[in-house]
Amino acid sequence: MSDTARMTAKAADRVPVGSYPTYGEAESAVDYLSDRKFPVQRVAIVGHDVKMVEQVIGRLNYGRAALNGAASGALPGALIGWLFGLFSWIRPLLASLQLAAFGLIFGAIVGAIMGVVLYALQRGRRDFTAVRALVPSSYDVVADIEVAEDAIRLLRDRAATPTTPTARYAG
Numbered sequence: 548m549s550d551t552a553r554m555t556a557k558a559a560d561r562v563p564v565g566s567y568p569t570y571g572e573a574e575s576a577v578d579y580l581s582d583r584k585f586p587v588q589r590v591a592i593v594g595h596d597v598k599m600v601e602q603v604i605g606r607l608n609y610g611r612a613a614l615n616g617a618a619s620g621a622l623p624g625a626l627i628g629w630l631f632g633l634f635s636w637i638r639p640l641l642a643s644l645q646l647a648a649f650g651l652i653f654g655a656i657v658g659a660i661m662g663v664v665l666y667a668l669q670r671g672r673r674d675f676t677a678v679r680a681l682v683p684s685s686y687d688v689v690a691d692i693e694v695a696e697d698a699i700r701l702l703r704d705r706a707a708t709p710t711t712p713t714a715r716y717a718g
Contacts, residue, residue, distance in 0.1 A: 561591065561689040564698040570594070573686035579705050580698060589691040590698065594683025601677045609663055611676070616662020617655040624654015 567573040573592045581587045605611070628650020632643025690698040 560692055562692055562695045563687045564590075564690045564695055565688040565702050567686045567688070570683075570686055573688050576688050576702055576705070580701055583701050585698060585701060586694060589694050591689050593687045593689055594681075594685075595687065596684040597681050598684070599679060600682050601679045603675050603677045605676050607666065607674050607676050609666060612662040612666035613659040614662075615676075616665075617659040620654040620656075620658020620661065621651050622654070624657070625651035627654070 565573070565576050567576065570592070577587055577590055577592060580590060625647045629643045629647035631650075632646035633639055635642035688698070688702075
């Protein structure tokens with residue numbers, strides 16, 4: 548049985564024990580359960596109403612495309628050069644360091660060229676850089692049916708303490 552099939556089958560045997568507006572609060576609730584010796588391997592955090600958010604972080608031009616390409620090409624170039632240097636039988640340390648430096652430079656140059664070429668091929672369709680993230684609107688802490696009542700009881704005790712965030716409970 549695949550991991551996805553196991554997770555789907557296991558999700559059917561779980562019930563919500565708390566609902567939180569942020570992941571940090573849901574994580575804190577599970578940490579609280581763990582501190583109380585609750586079997587946290589029987590708990591999951593489930594995000595609901597997931598939406599994709601793309602945060603634009605800057606304008607893209609030929610200079611930035613070249614810089615991004617150089618940065619992404621430098622590390623692989625250095626690693627490949629270092630690996631080839633390790634196969635030198637006479638002076639493996641010096642050869643690997645020297646070839647790593649040459650690989651870094653070569654990888655940066657090739658990466659910069661590729662970055663500029665790929666940017667030019669886009670013809671101005673996407674002149675910005677962005678970071679994508681999946682963001683749920685709320686998080687449920689769910690537990691196996693057999694231990695759900697214990698989890699609800701522990702989280703209710705936690706909510707009675709004035710310093711902890713409040714949550715909606717399933718019980």
